[in-house]
Amino acid sequence: MAITPESLFQQLSTVQNNLQPTPPTLTAAATIAPTTFITVLTGNTPVATITPPVTGQHMLCIVPGTTTGFTTGGNIIGGTTTVSGRAYLLVFDPIPSFAWATTGGNYFLVSSTTS
Numbered sequence: 001m002a003i004t005p006e007s008l009f010q011q012l013s014t015v016q017n018n019l020q021p022t023p024p025t026l027t028a029a030a031t032i033a034p035t036t037f038i039t040v041l042t043g044n045t046p047v048a049t050i051t052p053p054v055t056g057q058h059m060l061c062i063v064p065g066t067t068t069g070f071t072t073g074g075n076i077i078g079g080t081t082t083v084s085g086r087a088y089l090l091v092f093d094p095i096p097s098f099a100w101a102t103t104g105g106n107y108f109l110v111s112s113t114t115s
Helices: 005-012
Strands: 025-027 038-042 058-064 088-093 106-112
Antiparallel strands (some): 088 106
């Protein structure tokens, strides 16, 4: 039986135990592909597109290690400049939206820690 992204859904859960993988660190790029609920970013390239780790609705927590930023133009709705070490929560809506002119769903920036 092949392992599909959906079979690893627990890695995206907000409830984790010590057997789950630790948050990976990715280099910031125009497109990133997180594999767990929390992902740490390094580098200064603004992120415009997030490759969804599963096909259904889910939430991700991105923690930039530097001032990276989220930009529009990909599948992220609501760009912002990020602050190092703060957590940014994004919710994925898998339904394509004509209002946002995208075909594969959108991530909405819903929260960020302040200080």
